[in-house]
Amino acid sequence: MNIVQYVLRRIFLAIFVLLGVVAITFILSHSLGGDPVVAWLGRTAGSHPQLVEAYRIKYHLMDPLWVQFYYYITNLLQGNLGLSPSRGFMPVSMVIQETLPLTIQIASFAIVLTLVLGILLGVLSAKYHHKLTDRSIRSFYLAGISSPPFFIAILLLIVFTLWLHLFPNGSAADPSLAQPHPITWIPMLDSLIELNFPYFLSSVEHTILPSLALALGTFGVIVRVLRSSMLEVMHSNYIRTARAKGLDEQTVFFKHGLRNAMISVVTLASLVVTWMMTGTIFVENIFAYPGIGQYVFQALAAQDYPGILATTLVFALIIVLANLVADVLYAVVDPQIRLG
Amino acid sequence: MAGAIIVFCFVGTSIAVYVSQLIGVRITPYNPLQENVGPVLGAPSLAHPFGTDILGRDVFSRIVYATPGDFAVGIVVIGCSFLVGAVIGSYAAFHGGLLDEALMRVTDIFFAIPALVLAMAIGLALGPGISNMTIALTIIWWPPYARLARGEALKIAHQNYIEAARLSGLGSLMVLFKHVIPNITITMLVYATLDVGTVILVYSGLSYLGLAVRPPLPDWGQMVSQYQDWMIAAPWLPLIPGLIIALGVIGFSLLGDGIRDALEVY
Numbered sequence: 356m357n358i359v360q361y362v363l364r365r366i367f368l369a370i371f372v373l374l375g376v377v378a379i380t381f382i383l384s385h386s387l388g389g390d391p392v393v394a395w396l397g398r399t400a401g402s403h404p405q406l407v408e409a410y411r412i413k414y415h416l417m418d419p420l421w422v423q424f425y426y427y428i429t430n431l432l433q434g435n436l437g438l439s440p441s442r443g444f445m446p447v448s449m450v451i452q453e454t455l456p457l458t459i460q461i462a463s464f465a466i467v468l469t470l471v472l473g474i475l476l477g478v479l480s481a482k483y484h485h486k487l488t489d490r491s492i493r494s495f496y497l498a499g500i501s502s503p504p505f506f507i508a509i510l511l512l513i514v515f516t517l518w519l520h521l522f523p524n525g526s527a528a529d530p531s532l533a534q535p536h537p538i539t540w541i542p543m544l545d546s547l548i549e550l551n552f553p554y555f556l557s558s559v560e561h562t563i564l565p566s567l568a569l570a571l572g573t574f575g576v577i578v579r580v581l582r583s584s585m586l587e588v589m590h591s592n593y594i595r596t597a598r599a600k601g602l603d604e605q606t607v608f609f610k611h612g613l614r615n616a617m618i619s620v621v622t623l624a625s626l627v628v629t630w631m632m633t634g635t636i637f638v639e640n641i642f643a644y645p646g647i648g649q650y651v652f653q654a655l656a657a658q659d660y661p662g663i664l665a666t667t668l669v670f671a672l673i674i675v676l677a678n679l680v681a682d683v684l685y686a687v688v689d690p691q692i693r694l695g
Numbered sequence: 696m697a698g699a700i701i702v703f704c705f706v707g708t709s710i711a712v713y714v715s716q717l718i719g720v721r722i723t724p725y726n727p728l729q730e731n732v733g734p735v736l737g738a739p740s741l742a743h744p745f746g747t748d749i750l751g752r753d754v755f756s757r758i759v760y761a762t763p764g765d766f767a768v769g770i771v772v773i774g775c776s777f778l779v780g781a782v783i784g785s786y787a788a789f790h791g792g793l794l795d796e797a798l799m800r801v802t803d804i805f806f807a808i809p810a811l812v813l814a815m816a817i818g819l820a821l822g823p824g825i826s827n828m829t830i831a832l833t834i835i836w837w838p839p840y841a842r843l844a845r846g847e848a849l850k851i852a853h854q855n856y857i858e859a860a861r862l863s864g865l866g867s868l869m870v871l872f873k874h875v876i877p878n879i880t881i882t883m884l885v886y887a888t889l890d891v892g893t894v895i896l897v898y899s900g901l902s903y904l905g906l907a908v909r910p911p912l913p914d915w916g917q918m919v920s921q922y923q924d925w926m927i928a929a930p931w932l933p934l935i936p937g938l939i940i941a942l943g944v945i946g947f948s949l950l951g952d953g954i955r956d957a958l959e960v961y
Contacts, residue, residue, distance in 0.1 A: 375803070375807075501948060503941065505916075505923075509926060517930070633809045633811045641923065667815075
């Protein structure tokens with residue numbers, strides 16, 4: 356199987372998974388409040404009879420289920436995700452357009468932090484395994500992955516914002532600064548393109564604590580997997596060969612050991628992304644950061660069904676894409692997969 | 696070892712609370728629901744080891760009384776997922792074909808949605824409450840078990856004792872229940888022990904979001920979300936229940952690691 360076939364097969368599977376997710380949200384939308392209109396308009400639907408009537412016609416709710424499913428999918432493809440009662444009946448797609456880029460900001464910072472912490476501590480842990488360094492790293496990451504994200508976030512907020520006054524709290528950047536124009540839709544990048552440095556610095560400042568809270572809960576999975584795969588790799592024959600050639604231990608460890616052990620880290624991509632997306636719901640709420648996680652939290656509190664169903668789809672889409680990227684990367688770094 | 700001790704403490708507390716509720720005795724110094732047993736937002740002291748909340752309720756008693764709920768959810772969700780996963784997974788492995796393919800694709804779909812988000816959506820459909828959350832979590836939790844059972848069953852499918860059982864005329868369901876499932880149980884049990892902590896973690900998230908236990912009844916996650924409003928005046932209030940959740944999760948994680956090392960299944 357060559358790489359193109361492999362990638363095509365992965366894309367086909369990804370589309371299939373997305374269809375499955377859509378089917379699940381479709382089923383849920385028909386079981387929420389007993390009426391799909393409620394799922395499109397929220398619990399307050401009953402107080403807007405003309406809207407309800409319009410929706411019944413628009414979404415063909417009198418037709419058989421499979422016809423409705425067809426219209427459900429066409430609507431999703433056109434970006435019509437319903438109206439969000441928790442945001443004054445604003446279209447959900449617009450809410451997502453506003454909030455998702457902010458979450459991408461903290462999530463990308465968090466992913467970088469997770470990788471740096473995870474790889475660094477994983478390598479240290481493997482190099483000094485069963486020594487004090489290894490044991491203290493193990494306690495540190497165990498505490499991290501075992502703590503609920505809201506606990507880590509509150510701890511960081513109390514220590515760094517309330518006690519030490521090192522970081523600001525609330526919103527994605529200082530609201531008194533001029534907003535950059537949407538070019539890439541990601542404010543941090545836009546401000547950099549427009550050379551709006553005060554806004555850029557402020558948004559970085561507002562990003563550090565939330566992304567640290569996300570990273571502290573996630574880096575442990577990378578340490579755990581990297582450590583054990585590193586220990587396994589270091590016992591393999593090609594490491595013995597490398598040592599027998601007379602290579603120094605440093606080269607053997609990093610060039611031959613780490614490079615091969617890193618392959619197993621790629622498989623963690625979907626796990627890491629899933630944890631991050633889940634974490635944003637709590638972390639953004641605690642830091643009052645107006646991303647998609649905070650939207651989920653508010654939608655849940657207001658029983659905003661369209662918001663919940665749409666964000667479920669967005670989260671699934673992000674995870675499926677992350678998986679796809681990881682699968683392709685995996686094939687690139689490990690020839691056994693693409694040839695095998 | 697440490698893991699076993701922590702889990703033992705939590706399980707012991709759960710049983711003690713459960714029994715005490717059955718026979719109507721109180722095992723904590725104060726009634727967890729009674730207000731004004733101490734000062735408003737009192738700091739931790741000898742009388743109130745974890746302090747008191749805004750209504751003057753004893754936080755220690757509330758945490759103790761919340762223990763059985765969290766553990767019951769963890770054990771029930773894992774138990775049900777284990778059973779469903781073992782039967783479906785090993786059945787699919789032995790019969791292969793369309794069923795096997797279908798199982799793999801269905802589990803793929805479940806893996807694409809974060810457990811907490813799907814539980815949230817299902818929770819909205821079913822309504823909040825501890826039993827509805829248990830149902831929602833079980834719906835989401837069984838696919839990895841089915842995958843694991845399938846993989847393990849495929850490993851032993853061509854062992855001689857399975858062939859022997861077949862040749863001796865046992866029906867395929869009997870082979871499955873008498874020979875296959877017992878033999879894949881150990882590996883799955885290790886995974887399950889490690890997983891109880893994860894369920895408690897996700898459940899505490901649902902509880903934080905207000906989908907599980909209704910106030911005034913206490914629950915760890917819900918206590919964190921209620922007490923975070925006073926994090927300036929009383930920072931220990933949201934931190935202590937959060938720490939207890941982490942401790943429970945660490946306990947199961949260490950216990951699972953210990954069992955795995957002892958059995959050397961991996």
